[in-house]
Amino acid sequence: MLRKTVENNMLLHKRRSWFFILLLLALFTASCQPAPPTSQVNSSEPSIIPSDRDRVFGIIFPMAFPAYEKITENAEETAKAANIRLLVSAPDEANLEQQIRIMESMIKQKVDGIAIAPVNPEALAPVINKAVEQGIPVICFETDSPGSKRLSYIGSDNYETGRQLGKATDLLLNGKGMVLVGTGMPEMDSLKERLEGLLNYLNDETEIEVLEVRYNDGREDLAITEQEEMINAHPHFNAFLSLDFVSSSASILIWKAYGLNRHVLSIGATPKIEEALLNGQVTSIISQYENQWGRKIIEALMKVSEGEIIPEMIDTGILKLEKGPQDDQR
Template identity: 55%
Template sequence: MPNAIIRRPRPILLFMILLACSLALSGCFGGSNTNSRSSAEPQASAATGNAPARTFGIIYPMTHPFYETITRSAEEAAAEKGFRLIVKAPDEANQEQQIRMMETMIQQNVDGIAIDPVNGDALAPVIDKAVNSGIPVICFESDAPSSKRLAYIGTNNTLAGAKMGEALDKLLDGKGMILAETGMSRMKSLNDRLEGMLTYLNEHTDIQVLEVRYNEGSEDRALLNIEEMIDAHPHFDAFVGLDFVSGSASVLVWKAMGLTRYALTFGLTPEIREAIDNGQITTAMSQNEELWGGRIVARLAEAAEGKPLPLLDETGVAEVTR
């Protein structure tokens, strides 16, 4: 493996208006420094007549535009079946908040939970608690294989990392120097991607990895990492963002500095598509994220009905360039 260094109305009327606003706001945001949303609860599912609608929970690692596409497709799929969704996400990546969200959903006795765990090992006990209480749990994007989760939806991230290495190999003709940044240091998907990329580069190229840094899900930290790495290694040939936070940060840096060096990333958001068209991003590895929302709802519905699920629900990876 190559060497790598691993932010005026009347008084009474005015009072009533303010009181109503205050109650409305407390109902929406009270009790948690997290972002959440819930679809309107349907009266009954078209598929089940007068039967009560199922309620499923989705927990993301953090709040980010990357997950908006997944939420939209999940809400569309749920609406078709008359399901209710509860969607939660910490403001920034935080395993303790994810655990509390799981605990709350267990207390609410939802019909199924899909979680993208920040730390699969740390989340395993509460995942097991949900399953033991009769609530099926599936993972997506990142897995918790040591838990009792029923299925994983996403890509094989080791192979996806190798595909990133392959893309670098082609761009740099097998030699050169790169900088890399990734997200949460204990997130299985990100560690698998990094391992897959480094292994490919070590076995098939003479590309040197000058430095690898972690942003731990912080956009400010991601920006600072990239700027510092560029200052320390100004003659680098390419930058790789192994998570969408790094990719978004690199777009800002490339715009600000007018860089023409290669920049590659994971995750295909509208922002990244635009950056590809504008030349700030050379290559993006899409995990076909637009499929995840519908797949999550379908698998949770199957699990709630007691149907067996595929242990690995592979969505693949696709290289997107200009």
């Protein structure tokens, strides 16, 4: 009888032990489950409403160059506020084949939108069309590709920008004198239009002589060589006119090295060029409000990805910067 009672107690003890073990396992499993998702919006962020899904936008610059870093920062700030991830890429130097490969890669990754500054708008039109046909909206900035299926162009009228550079030179030299001109890739439409606007203004409105025009193909080392050769060949020039970021950057280095006191007038406002303006190394800057491009790129791609229609051209305007009063041509 005693043995049977002991056996019954042992059995009851085992059952209670298993019960507690199972209970502990259940509690442990429940504690490991992830908490339900929560959504918080910081009211201090920009007014863009975060998306309910992850989107990826691509930005392709014509080359890797410090002038584009500020545009990238501006785009990243705007994208971060909308929970958008950016893929930013550029050829090491202005290069058509590399831009095409970057575009093809982004198409394969099925990004939600692409913004590109094409080094050769005609040659890049087929790959731009390919992206659009696969449902990836494409916009251009700085340089347009109107013959493609791109949805919009962000930037300024480059022909008028060239004319404004000519006007600033006219006012500075009182309609007379000799100038040298530096620019980038001859096949870039934006640069062709700027040069055309500049030359037409100087030929039609002034007696200023353009001694020489040199191209740097997007390479700062070549820009330095070309400018040095022009300066040596035409030592009595009155001003150097830059149509692109690379020529402007090279001129700052040359003016420091040579101690030149001739005028430099540039198209494109970057932190480096603006600093040179304050230091007296650059006389005037014709800006296309480049500091707005990054934000406008992201805003345009967001609208398109949400089914909205955007203008064929988003004009950022033209502004002349000088150390004195500014002449706003917007």
